[in-house]
Amino acid sequence: MTPIQQLKQTALRLSQLGALITFALMPLWLKWPNAPHPFSGEYVLGFVLVVPIVWTVGWWVIAGMPGLKQHFQHTSHLVWLVVLVLFCGWAVLSQSWAYMQIDYPGLAQSRALQYALSAAFMLVMASAGPSRKWLLVILVGSMLVHGLIGTAQVIQQGSIGLSALGEFNLDPAESGVSVVVADGTRLLRAYGLLPHPNMLASILLVGLLMASNWALTTKYRSLAVAILCIGLWALLVTFSRSAWLGLALGIGIITILRWRTALKRWWLIVPLGLTSLVFLAAYHPYVLARAGTGQEQLETHSIGERTLFLFVASEAIRAYPVTGVGAGNFTWFASYYIFENSEYRIAGDNVHNIYLTIAAELGLVGLALFGTILLAGIYIAIRQLQANETQIALVACLLALLLIGLFDHYNVTLLWGNAMLFGLLGLAIRPFPAKQVAAVQGQSAP
Structure with missing residues (x-):
């Protein structure tokens, strides 16, 4: 050479x-x-x-x-x-x-x-x-590390002392901090080291889907169950509705395309189902609030603002259909x-x-x-x-x-x-x- x-x-x-x-x-x-x-x-x-x-x-x-x-x-x-x-x-x-x-x-x-x-x-x-195998390690590893950070923030209901790594000052009582409100109680959502829970949710989603695909064939069954349960719990406590939908779609795609292998690992449904049930039992008022079944002012305000900017975007497209307003x-x-x-x-x-x-x-x-x-x-x-x-x-x-x-x-x-x-x-x-x-x-x- x-x-x-x-x-x-x-x-x-x-x-x-x-x-x-x-x-x-x-x-x-x-x-x-x-x-x-x-x-x-x-x-x-x-x-x-x-x-x-x-x-x-x-x-x-x-x-x-x-x-x-x-x-x-x-x-x-x-x-x-x-x-x-x-x-x-x-x-x-x-x-x-x-x-x-x-x-x-x-x-x-x-x-x-x-x-x-x-x-x-x-x-x-x-x-x-790079190798797709090494990518799997990085994405799943990120899911575990940042998922545990986010979970700790929810348990602590505040920051956990990682400001040196960029953690934001998280106080559910402060305006501007993303929370879920149910019966007047403000619950801090998982942030990780990012400025919004939905951003963390996308990181966790990608890692969880990669891990789910790997879990269908790996011989390390106990490790696979632990990784999936940690990742699923962390994703759930972000309370990101869009990420929950993305997870359902991603798991559906993997299951359909690998249905023979998925049938052999049907038992994975049990620990993941139990994890979901524990989450629902612990946080069901907040899940209902995020589902929009109640009249919580915070959720109504959030939906209203999003609807407003959807309308403004349509007006921008109408006014500048070819060029847009600029990047x-x-x-x-x-x-x-x-x-x-x-x-x-x-x-x-x-x-x-x-x-x-x-x-x-x-x-x-x-x-x-x-x-x-x-x-x-x-x-x-x-x-x-x-x-x-x-x-x-x-x-x-x-x-x-x-x-x-x-x-x-x-x-x-x-x-x-x-x-x-x-x-x-x-x-x-x-x-x-x-x-x-x-x-x-x-x-x-x-």
Whole structure:
């Protein structure tokens, strides 16, 4: 092996290591302290997560961009790649017509950079990403660590002393802290080390689906049961309704696609069912409150605000159907729209829907490009379902996250969520070696 080849091999390993570190850091809300513009907290470069993403992409480039050529050999891959570049280019162009381009040009610049970083990360994952087995370890490990942190916060009903790792000051009595209210009692939801329980829920959901798929075949049955019960309990105490729906969809997909194996492990239903029953027994008033069966003011207010921003998003699309209001500019458009057209005096917020977010900020052109990226990626991933058991879990995770996207926004508005969605999609797209595909197909043949 020549020195150049050794350098490229080392660079590839460093890139794959960076990818695993990136996934491991996603559940942490780490920003550069006291950093100047453009590295301050309100911009994408203010997040520490940028470093491992740039590391991953940089070393992949030094390695000679291995795996890139394979995307030019298949029509579906080529469509996905071309549309990905066009989407990022459209986001960059939106700076020229952004709603706040004069007063706050950094809004569009930051969001466009976020899309570019996430897209580059996805391309690396789709070309020469890390081993899917190591990804399983990272995602399940993150679920356990951050799930236990979130569970401890619910038990403590407050922070547990991890401020050095970015834990927020959590007091259920304070306004702005996410709680569930039942009969006048405020119950703190699990946060982990993120600024909202729904964000933690998505991390737990991905880990739980990966663990569920692994549990169907592993010989470590007791360990599998313990991991699944811990993950399920942690997800439940986030009280994230969208994540609960995502879990149901993901488990359904895994069960259907692996029904023969699932039948052999039917007994897994028992410990997971008992975990759910214990949760319902302990928190049933709060579950009913989240289900909307009561008239709790907090839940009614939350639903009202979400409905308001859904309407404002539709108005943004109606006013700017082709271009949108510019990447990262919807919250400011919402603020002005609400102030000028209603009696409400509330600050603008993101619309809790990733598809409406893209349409409102990048217009129907941006939505078409974004949708094509997702559809082409899912199509490629589904065609490879038989190549590897972990591929089924990845597809289940992706479809669950896309379902959650109907109710939340962080997979397109925040770097960690964007990188997680795009990174998982990239890994699901990555082709398997022809020998491995042939071997698996041979094993499944009658």
